[in-house]
Amino acid sequence: MASVAFLGLGVMGYPMAAHLKNRGGHDVTVYNRTTAKAEKWVAEHGGSYARTPREAAEGKDFVFACVGNDDDLRSVTIGSDGAFQSMKKGSVFIDNTTASAEVARELGEAAKARGFSFLDAPVSGGQAGAENGVLTVMVGGEQAVFDHARPVIEAYARMVGLMGPVGAGQLTKMINQICIAGLVQGLAEGINFGQRAGLDIEKVVEVISKGAAGSWQMENRHKTMKDGKYDFGFAVDWMRKDLKICLEEADRNGAALPVTALVDQFYKDVQGMGGNRWDTSSLMARLQK
Numbered sequence: 001m002a003s004v005a006f007l008g009l010g011v012m013g014y015p016m017a018a019h020l021k022n023r024g025g026h027d028v029t030v031y032n033r034t035t036a037k038a039e040k041w042v043a044e045h046g047g048s049y050a051r052t053p054r055e056a057a058e059g060k061d062f063v064f065a066c067v068g069n070d071d072d073l074r075s076v077t078i079g080s081d082g083a084f085q086s087m088k089k090g091s092v093f094i095d096n097t098t099a100s101a102e103v104a105r106e107l108g109e110a111a112k113a114r115g116f117s118f119l120d121a122p123v124s125g126g127q128a129g130a131e132n133g134v135l136t137v138m139v140g141g142e143q144a145v146f147d148h149a150r151p152v153i154e155a156y157a158r159m160v161g162l163m164g165p166v167g168a169g170q171l172t173k174m175i176n177q178i179c180i181a182g183l184v185q186g187l188a189e190g191i192n193f194g195q196r197a198g199l200d201i202e203k204v205v206e207v208i209s210k211g212a213a214g215s216w217q218m219e220n221r222h223k224t225m226k227d228g229k230y231d232f233g234f235a236v237d238w239m240r241k242d243l244k245i246c247l248e249e250a251d252r253n254g255a256a257l258p259v260t261a262l263v264d265q266f267y268k269d270v271q272g273m274g275g276n277r278w279d280t281s282s283l284m285a286r287l288q289k
């Protein structure tokens with residue numbers, strides 16, 4: 001059993017912290033900017049909550065975070081009330097936020113200078129993956145630190161992989177998002193085409209999902225796309241944040257991302273339709289307006 005802090009009890013963090021406590025059996029202290037959520041978490045799961053990241057992280061073996069973007073992450077780490085101000089030597093900070101590889105490297109250096117370790121560990125699997133404790137975790141950091149942290153991370157994961165040095169976890173998550181962007185647009189075009197052709201989409205998917213066109217998105221999203229339902233899942237605002245990170249990284253490494261850049265603009269259209277919090281499968285909505 002380890003002493004653990006978890007910073008950020010959002011859609012993802014709330015159930016992840018619960019798995020660390022209930023499945024992992026760890027001693028968990030939570031922090032959330034809006035304290036009411038931390039109070040609710042403690043009422044449901046026990047443990048304790050702190051008023052600042054600094055207070056939550058003090059004396060802990062492992063400190064997890066799952067907040068919004070680079071700036072939020074800097075605020076809960078190197079900010080004046082941030083976790084980095086109180087972390088003990090030899091401890092590990094594990095960041096589950098989807099952020100840039102640059103901020104991961106910056107925080108990795110800052111952690112090293114203070115005598116503790118940093119792993120970037122973004123996740124894939126969505127709200128359901130977090131609630132069921134079956135996330136995929138893409139980790140960047142040193143092998144020995146990874147080996148030490150892995151059994152703790154496994155409380156909320158089905159797959160945990162070390163991808164390379166600090167930053168490599170975020171780079172892997174970028175590839176994940178690049179692959180999804182074009183795929184979801186292709187799926188939306190296919191379903192829209194099928195509906196206009198007068199075919200039974202369920203029947204079409206039942207057959208083609210077993211062939212070369214099959215995908216997680218097809219299996220899990222075709223029904224709601226067919227019905228025009230998007231009020232759940234991974235928000236368009238978050239996807240645009242992620243695609244911006246991908247496009248900026250591609251500017252640095254020279255990779256061409258023409259389809260990703262185009263799909264990013266399609267998501268901008270969806271935001272214009274009021275779809276900021278709609279699931280990413282709402283690319284379909286643009287084709288049917």
Ligand SMILES: NC(=O)c1ccc[n+]([C@@H]2O[C@H](COP(=O)([O-])OP(=O)(O)OC[C@H]3O[C@@H](n4cnc5c(N)ncnc54)[C@H](OP(=O)(O)O)[C@@H]3O)[C@@H](O)[C@H]2O)c1
Pocket residue numbers: 008009010011012013032033034037066067068069071072073075076096097098099123124125126127233234235238
């Ligand atoms: N949702 C998904 O399906 C999914 C899947 C994979 C990865 N992710 C990534 O996981 C991260 C979290 O996503 P989520 O869906 O859990 O988001 P969310 O529900 O909006 O939660 C965000 C959390 O971060 C906290 N936060 C934001 N800015 C902060 C700041 N400046 N200082 C302190 N706390 C701050 C929020 O606190 P308050 O409660 O006070 O607002 C909240 O606890 C994002 O990077 C997202 O891209 C999400």
